[in-house]
Amino acid sequence: MRIATVTTPHGTAAAVQADAGWRALPAPDLSALLADGDAWEPGDLLADAVPTLPLPRPGKVICCGLNYGDHIAEMGRDLPTHPTLFAKHADTLLADGQDIRLPAGLQIDWEAELAVVVGRELRHADEDQARAAIAGYTVANDISVRDWQRRTPQWFQGKAWDATTPLGPVVVTPDEVDPEAGLEVICRVNGVEHQRGSTKTLVFSSAALLAYVSTFTVLRPGDIVLTGTPGGVGMGMEPPVYLADGDVVETEIPGIGALTNTVRLA
Amino acid sequence: MRIATVTTPHGTAAAVQADAGWRALPAPDLSALLADGDAWEPGDLLADAVPTLPLPRPGKVICCGLNYGDHIAEMGRDLPTHPTLFAKHADTLLADGQDIRLPAGLQIDWEAELAVVVGRELRHADEDQARAAIAGYTVANDISVRDWQRRTPQWFQGKAWDATTPLGPVVVTPDEVDPEAGLEVICRVNGVEHQRGSTKTLVFSSAALLAYVSTFTVLRPGDIVLTGTPGGVGMGMEPPVYLADGDVVETEIPGIGALTNTVRLA
Numbered sequence: 001m002r003i004a005t006v007t008t009p010h011g012t013a014a015a016v017q018a019d020a021g022w023r024a025l026p027a028p029d030l031s032a033l034l035a036d037g038d039a040w041e042p043g044d045l046l047a048d049a050v051p052t053l054p055l056p057r058p059g060k061v062i063c064c065g066l067n068y069g070d071h072i073a074e075m076g077r078d079l080p081t082h083p084t085l086f087a088k089h090a091d092t093l094l095a096d097g098q099d100i101r102l103p104a105g106l107q108i109d110w111e112a113e114l115a116v117v118v119g120r121e122l123r124h125a126d127e128d129q130a131r132a133a134i135a136g137y138t139v140a141n142d143i144s145v146r147d148w149q150r151r152t153p154q155w156f157q158g159k160a161w162d163a164t165t166p167l168g169p170v171v172v173t174p175d176e177v178d179p180e181a182g183l184e185v186i187c188r189v190n191g192v193e194h195q196r197g198s199t200k201t202l203v204f205s206s207a208a209l210l211a212y213v214s215t216f217t218v219l220r221p222g223d224i225v226l227t228g229t230p231g232g233v234g235m236g237m238e239p240p241v242y243l244a245d246g247d248v249v250e251t252e253i254p255g256i257g258a259l260t261n262t263v264r265l266a
Numbered sequence: 267m268r269i270a271t272v273t274t275p276h277g278t279a280a281a282v283q284a285d286a287g288w289r290a291l292p293a294p295d296l297s298a299l300l301a302d303g304d305a306w307e308p309g310d311l312l313a314d315a316v317p318t319l320p321l322p323r324p325g326k327v328i329c330c331g332l333n334y335g336d337h338i339a340e341m342g343r344d345l346p347t348h349p350t351l352f353a354k355h356a357d358t359l360l361a362d363g364q365d366i367r368l369p370a371g372l373q374i375d376w377e378a379e380l381a382v383v384v385g386r387e388l389r390h391a392d393e394d395q396a397r398a399a400i401a402g403y404t405v406a407n408d409i410s411v412r413d414w415q416r417r418t419p420q421w422f423q424g425k426a427w428d429a430t431t432p433l434g435p436v437v438v439t440p441d442e443v444d445p446e447a448g449l450e451v452i453c454r455v456n457g458v459e460h461q462r463g464s465t466k467t468l469v470f471s472s473a474a475l476l477a478y479v480s481t482f483t484v485l486r487p488g489d490i491v492l493t494g495t496p497g498g499v500g501m502g503m504e505p506p507v508y509l510a511d512g513d514v515v516e517t518e519i520p521g522i523g524a525l526t527n528t529v530r531l532a
Contacts, residue, residue: 059355060355062422065419065420066418080418081417082417082418082423083418084418084419084420085418085420085422085423086352086353086420086422087352087353087354087355087422087426088353089325089326089353089483091483091484092483123428145482148482151347151348152332152346152348152349152350152351153331153350153419153421154331154350154351154352154420154421155419155420156328156351156352156353157348157351157482160353160482160483161482161483162389162482162483162484216411216414216423216426216427216428217355217357217358217426217427217428218357218428
């Protein structure tokens, strides 16, 4: 099943994809649908429905760094025994098709990622409980401002720029995709592929990450965990390459979908 | 002016302290009062009003590490050119008088801090604009799980345990206290003073932190910025000392108030 928040001429709606298009679900967006928690039946077909930011109001967006062996090597680090975690705010999120607007002069880099969407409340969960609580998977790009990320020991200020983390376009339920069997995570800039990694090489699986996080904090329906990026980021190139005004960033996970966002510097 | 969220026999209320007790303000808590943004007049005296967590639903809780010269020295670091920032979730917050509940076997440490409460939306603000947008100041203790904080390069997982960051008991408006002139930030454990630092020695002032954060993300009414902790944390002692079951942590800033929280390990 493929679910989304769609724009329509009458506002946004949660929706499920059907052969003929998008059918309405009983909520204004997926954040509200998942928070509500009730079972639902697909409603009427929605005219002129276009997926937008699937989860506009996650309470938590928790990110894992250093989770693919090749990216860990290019950053010059050893394989981790614990996941490296940091937090973003909902304000960082951006829909497919929207511009990544940032000031000129920053070292802006790409990080294609699989994002896990939480479907049920989790606290002190084991991996099986965590796996059963996954609502679905979507695509993200943890666009990073490297010079700010490296200003201090903590990455947050390079990761928390408003409206710079593309997410979506749809959420695919776990019966249709299995990251542990392997999903390709791809990033292209102006049509040139820079990243391609398989989620089967993740050091910490989606379920392992959710279980680990639930040791110290509650995860609620609609919360998002980003699972890390494979090798091929711009700062790992020699010399490093950063995003420029007008660059088109495509982030794709075949089986889920693709995001296209243009960099606009001012 | 001293404002708070108080519990009453009829639920919580935003309130302002008067000679005779607490007078009602037109909101169920300070988060709602500040978000509403309207001017208000104090209402009736509230019977049996007791301050509780002043801000139950901040959208953002952003923390600054390494901001007092003596604490920077005890952590073995150089004076910073940029503030070291990380994020917490609202779920970490805890009211005065509530127990700090954690599993046994962790390295639990104290970090008394001045907390700044945002009163007006800020984005791309300079220091004067940021200073004018401060709603007030309160007391916090950024209780930290040091072994988890040091598991990876990012501190988040040592800082984000639910219901472990005491905050309150009241918010004091900037006409009554001036951190740049100097407020004493004190932590006592079982009556023994371990931390005492003055906010006049902060490397980055409250206004400087708010302005800096507003470069990359919007701050909204009710958001909180923790300004860092002075020297004297447990992990800086030789040998390191951590909190044990039954320990009573008192966090005080004279002129604002004091928090008393007991550690309960299970």
